[in-house]
Amino acid sequence: xxxxxxxxxxxxxxxxxxxxxxxxxxxxxxxxxxxxxxxxxxxxxxxxxxxxxxxxxxxxxxxxxxxxxxxxxxxxxxxxxxxxxxxxxxxxxxxxxxxxxxxxxxxxxxxxxxxxxxxxxxxxxxxxxxxxxxxxxxxxxxxxxxxxxxxxxxxxxxxxxxxxxxxxxxxxxxxxxxxxxxxxxxxxxxxxxxxxxxxxxxxxxxxxxxxxxxxxxxxxxxxxxxxxxxxxxxxxxxxxxxxxxxxxxxxxxxxxxxxxxxxxxxxxxxxxxxxxxxxxxxxxxxxxxxxxxxxxxxxxxxxxxxxxxxxxxxxxxxxxxxxxxxxxxxxxxxxxxxxxxxxxxxxxxxxxxxxxxxxxxxxxxxxxxxxxxxxxxxxxxxxxxxxxxxxxxxxxxxxxxxxxxxxxxxxxxxxxxxxxxxxxxxxxxxxxxxxxxxxxxxxxxxxxxxxxxxxxxxxxxxxxxxxxxxxxx
Amino acid sequence: xxxxxxxxxxxxxxxxxxxxxxxxxxxxxxxxxxxxxxxxxxxxxxxxxxxxxxxxxxxxxxxxxxxxxxxxxxxxxxxxxxxxxxxxxxxxxxxxxxxxxxxxxxxxxxxxxxxxxxxxxxxxxxxxxxxxxxxxxxxxxxxxxxxxxxxxxxxxxxxxxxxxxxxxxxxxxxxxxxxxxxxxxxxxxxxxxxxxxxxxxxxxxxxxxxxxxxxxxxxxxxxxxxxxxxxxxxxxxxxxxxxxxxxxxxxxxxxxxxxxxxxxxxxxxxxxxxxxxxxxxxxxxxxxxxxxxxxxxxxxxxxxxxxxxxxxxxxxxxxxxxxxxxxxxxxxxxxxxxxxxxxxxxxxxxxxxxxxxxxxxxxxxxxxxxxxxxxxxxxxxxxxxxxxxxxxx
Numbered sequence: 034x035x036x037x038x039x040x041x042x043x044x045x046x047x048x049x050x051x052x053x054x055x056x057x058x059x060x061x062x063x064x065x066x067x068x069x070x071x072x073x074x075x076x077x078x079x080x081x082x083x084x085x086x087x088x089x090x091x092x093x094x095x096x097x098x099x100x101x102x103x104x105x106x107x108x109x110x111x112x113x114x115x116x117x118x119x120x121x122x123x124x125x126x127x128x129x130x131x132x133x134x135x136x137x138x139x140x141x142x143x144x145x146x147x148x149x150x151x152x153x154x155x156x157x158x159x160x161x162x163x164x165x166x167x168x169x170x171x172x173x174x175x176x177x178x179x180x181x182x183x184x185x186x187x188x189x190x191x192x193x194x195x196x197x198x199x200x201x202x203x204x205x206x207x208x209x210x211x212x213x214x215x216x217x218x219x220x221x222x223x224x225x226x227x228x229x230x231x232x233x234x235x236x237x238x239x240x241x242x243x244x245x246x247x248x249x250x251x252x253x254x255x256x257x258x259x260x261x262x263x264x265x266x267x268x269x270x271x272x273x274x275x276x277x278x279x280x281x282x283x284x285x286x287x288x289x290x291x292x293x294x295x296x297x298x299x300x301x302x303x304x305x306x307x308x309x310x311x312x313x314x315x316x317x318x319x320x321x322x323x324x325x326x327x328x329x330x331x332x333x334x335x336x337x338x339x340x341x342x343x344x345x346x347x348x349x350x351x352x353x354x355x356x357x358x359x360x361x362x363x364x365x366x367x368x369x370x371x372x373x374x375x376x377x378x379x380x381x382x383x384x385x386x387x388x389x390x391x392x393x394x395x396x397x398x399x400x401x402x403x404x405x406x407x408x409x410x411x412x413x414x415x416x417x418x419x420x421x422x423x424x425x426x427x428x429x430x431x432x433x434x435x436x437x438x439x440x441x442x443x444x445x446x447x448x449x450x451x452x453x454x455x456x457x458x459x460x461x462x463x464x465x466x467x468x469x470x471x472x473x474x475x476x477x478x479x480x481x482x483x484x485x486x487x488x489x490x491x492x493x494x495x496x497x498x499x500x501x502x503x504x505x506x
Numbered sequence: 507x508x509x510x511x512x513x514x515x516x517x518x519x520x521x522x523x524x525x526x527x528x529x530x531x532x533x534x535x536x537x538x539x540x541x542x543x544x545x546x547x548x549x550x551x552x553x554x555x556x557x558x559x560x561x562x563x564x565x566x567x568x569x570x571x572x573x574x575x576x577x578x579x580x581x582x583x584x585x586x587x588x589x590x591x592x593x594x595x596x597x598x599x600x601x602x603x604x605x606x607x608x609x610x611x612x613x614x615x616x617x618x619x620x621x622x623x624x625x626x627x628x629x630x631x632x633x634x635x636x637x638x639x640x641x642x643x644x645x646x647x648x649x650x651x652x653x654x655x656x657x658x659x660x661x662x663x664x665x666x667x668x669x670x671x672x673x674x675x676x677x678x679x680x681x682x683x684x685x686x687x688x689x690x691x692x693x694x695x696x697x698x699x700x701x702x703x704x705x706x707x708x709x710x711x712x713x714x715x716x717x718x719x720x721x722x723x724x725x726x727x728x729x730x731x732x733x734x735x736x737x738x739x740x741x742x743x744x745x746x747x748x749x750x751x752x753x754x755x756x757x758x759x760x761x762x763x764x765x766x767x768x769x770x771x772x773x774x775x776x777x778x779x780x781x782x783x784x785x786x787x788x789x790x791x792x793x794x795x796x797x798x799x800x801x802x803x804x805x806x807x808x809x810x811x812x813x814x815x816x817x818x819x820x821x822x823x824x825x826x827x828x829x830x831x832x833x834x835x836x837x838x839x840x841x842x843x844x845x846x847x848x849x850x851x852x853x854x855x856x857x858x859x860x861x862x863x864x865x866x867x868x869x870x871x872x873x874x875x876x877x878x879x880x881x882x883x884x885x886x887x888x889x890x891x892x893x894x895x896x897x898x899x
Binding site (some may be wrong): 062119121122124131133164323325433435436437438439440441443444445446449450451454471472473475480481485486487488489491492493494495 | 565589678739741795796797798800807815817819820
C-alpha cells in the first residue's frame with residue numbers, strides 16, 4: 034500500500050489526507066498542534082468543547098466532516114503534537130526522503146523521535162502572519178492579527194477591550210469579527226491599500242469574479258457585521274506608532290499615499306488598549322526548502338498542475354504555494370492528496386482550484402505591501418525583536434558594507450534570535466537590500482532545523498517503528 | 507605593486523590588510539558578498555590545542571601571537587560602524603572521558619609541550635573550578651591558555667574595513683572568468699564578470715572554491731571541500747567558560763577518513779548562545795542536512811556537559827573547509843604560473859591561521875625573511891607533488 038505523509042492539518046492538509054485515503058493510500062497526518070484544523074479552524078480543545086464553534090468559524094461543518102472522516106478511516110494515522118523538525122535524503126534507501134518527527138507535548142523532556150519514510154510527501158505547512166515594524170510595536174498589547182485571532186478562536190480570549198485592527202488584506206475583517214464575538218470593541222479597521230489599489234484587485238474585470246459568490250458572501254457577512262457593530266473601515270490608513278509606558282495606551286494612525294508613505298498632517302491619536310496588526314502572510318518554507326523544493330521569484334513553492342514540486346513525490350498545497358485563503362488551500366490539498374496517492378484528479382476539481390487561484394492572485398495584488406511603509410520607521414525602531422536590532426543598525430553606511438545576507442545577519446545579529454527570523458526575516462531582507470541588493474541565493478527562509486529541538490532529544494535515537502507512538506499522543 | 511586578491515573571506519581580508527600596510531595597491535574581489543562562504547560557517551577557533559608538533563602548529567603559534575597584537579590594533583583604528591571582532595583569549599580545555607582517551611591525551615599534550623605549547627594538566631578540583639558544569643566523570647583535563655576565539659565574520663569585516671581605510675578596493679559580486687597573460691605566459695591580471703583587472707600579482711584566497719578559480723586560470727590546484735556542521739543553542743546564562751573539547755577532536759583533525767567523524771567542541775559566544783561543533787565529512791559541496799551527523803554531535807556534547815540536554819538547539823549551519831591532500835595550507839608563489847600566489851587550504855583552521863598566512867605572503871612578496879620557515883607551506887613541497895600533475899580538462 035502506498036504510504037503518504039501529509040505535514041500540516043489545516044484546510045489543505047486535511048483535504049489532502051482525506052483524498053489520499055479515499056484513493057487507497059495509507060496516510061500519516063502530522064501536525065504540531067494538539068488539535069486538527071490549523072490556523073483557520075483553530076478551536077477549543079476537545080476537553081473544553083463548546084457548542085458554538087460554528088459561530089466563530091466559517092465552514093465549521095466542513096471541518097467537522099473532515100475530522101470525522103479521517104478519525105474513522107482505517108488507513109489514516111493522525112499524529113498531533115508532533116513536529117517535523119527536519120527533512121533529509123533517506124540515506125538508508127539511497128532514494129526518497131526521510132521525514133524526521135518529534136512527538137509528544139512540546140515542553141516534555143524525552144519526546145519521541147520518529148523517522149517516516151513515505152512513498153509520497155504532501156507539504157501543507159501554511160503561513161504565519163507578517164507584521165511590518167513601527168515605533169512601539171514591541172509594547173505589550175500589540176498583537177499580530179493571527180495571534181489575536183488564535184486567542185479568540187482557540188481560547189475565547191479577547192486581546193483587549195478597545196482594539197484597533199490594522200494592516201493589509203481581507204484577513205483583517207474576520208479578525209475584527211472574531212474580536213467582537215469574544216466581547217471586544219473594535220474601534221476601527223485600517224487597511225493600508227488605497228481604494229485605487231484595492232479596486233484593481235477587486236473590481237477590474239469583475240466578470241472574472243463570477244463563481245466567487247461564496248467568498249464574496251463571506252466578505253459581505255463580515256461587512257454586515259461591521260455595520261452591525263459600527264466598526265469604521267478605513268482604506269489608505271495605517272498605524273504608524275504605538276504609545277504607552279508599560280503597555281499600549283494609544284496608537285497614531287495616518288493616511289497613506291499610493292506607495293504606502295504616510296501623508297504629512299494626517300496623523301491622529303486613538304486611545305486603545307490593544308492593537309492587532311497583519312500585513313499579509315509569510316509562507317512557512319523551511320520544510321519545502323529542506324526537501325529540496327524549488328522556490329519561485331515570488332518566494333512560494335513552485336508547483337505544477339498536480340501540485341507536484343520539482344522533487345519527485347513531493348507535493349505542496351495551501352498557503353506555501355501562494356496566499357489564497359481556505360477554499361484555494363482546500364482545493365489544492367484535494368488535488369495534492371489524490372496525486373500523491375497515484376490517482377489523477379478529476380478535471381472539475383482542477384478547474385475549481387484554478388478559479389480560486391485566479392481570485393487569490395487578484396486579492397494578493399490588491400493588498401500587496403508597498404515600499405513607502407519604511408518612512409514610518411525611526412532610527413530606534415526595533416526591527417528584530419529577539420535580538421533587539423534597530424533600524425539604524427540595519428542601514429549602516431553603505432560603503433564597503435557586505436552584500437552577503439549571512440555576513441550582514443552575523444554582524445547585526447538581526448534574525449539570529451529564538452524566532453530565527455520567522456517574525457522579521459522578510460523585513461530584514463528588505464531593509465538590508467534597501468540601497469544595494471544583497472548577493473547570492475541565501476534567504477532567511479532557510480532553516481535546516483525547522484523548529485527548536487532540545488539537545489537531549491536530538492541526541493536520542495530515532496525509530497521508524499510507529500508502534501512506539503502508542504501512549505505518547 | 508598592484509595586487510588582486512581573489513576571495514573576500516578571512517584569508518583574503520587578512521592578506522589585503524597586510525599588503526596595504528606594505529604600500530601595495532590592493533583590490534579584493536569576491537563573486538558573492540564578503541564573508542559569505544567558509545568564514546561565515548565556523549566557530550572562530552584560534553587554536554593551538556588541536557595541533558601536534560609540526561608545520562601547522564608552528565604556523566598556529568605564530569598566528570596566536572599575531573592575533574593578540576591585531577585584536578588591539580583593529581579595535582584602536584576602527585570606528586563604531588565596524589562590527590566587533592569579539593576576540594576572547596579564553597583558553598581551551600581538552601578533556602578525556604575514557605581511560606584510553608586519557609592516556610592518549612596525556613601523551614599528545616606532552617609532545618605539544620616539547621614543541622613550546624602551554625599545555626597544563628588540571629587536577630579534578632582545578633577543572634571543576636574552571637568549568638563547574640563539566641561532566642564529573644572526566645578522567646583528564648588539559649588547559650591550553652593560548653587558545654582563543656573571534657567572531658569570524660566580524661573579524662573578516664574588520665580586516666576588510668582596515669584594508670579599505672588604507673586604500674584597498676573591494677569588488678563584491680565580481681567573478682573571475684579567466685587569466686590575463688602576457689606574451690611570456692605570466693599572469694598580468696584577471697578577466698572578471700565586471701571587466702578586466704590588471705595586476706602585478708594575483709593572490710588566490712577563495713577557500714574550498716580555489717580549485718575552481720585556479721581552473722579558470724588554467725592551473726590544477728588539489729584543494730577539496732570537507733563538510734562541517736555547527737549547532738547553535740538558544741541564549742542561556744553563561745555556563746561554559748572556555749573552549750571545551752573532548753579528546754577525540756585531536757584524532758579527527760589529522761584523519762583522512764571520508765566518512766563521518768564528529769568530536770565535540772563546546773563554547774559560549776558573546777551573544778549568550780552555545781556553539782557545538784563539529785563534524786567532518788567528505789561529501790563534495792553537498793549542503794543537505796544529515797540528522798545522523800547532528801545526533802552524533804549532540805550526543806558527544808552531552809558527554810562533556812550533561813546540563814545541555816535541556817537546552818534547545820535553534821539553528822544548525824554548515825560549511826566547507828578547504829583542505830589539501832597533505833593537510834597543510836599552501837602559502838606562496840605558484841611556480842607553474844608566474845604572478846599567481848596561493849593562500850589556500852587551511853582546512854578548519856583558517857580563521858586562526860589567516861593572519862599568519864598574510865604575514866608570510868607579504869614577507870615573500872617584499873623579499874623579507876619571515877619569522878618562521880616558509881618552506882613547509884610551499885607548493886613545491888614533496889608531499890604535494892603527486893597531486894599537482896593532473897591536467898586541467
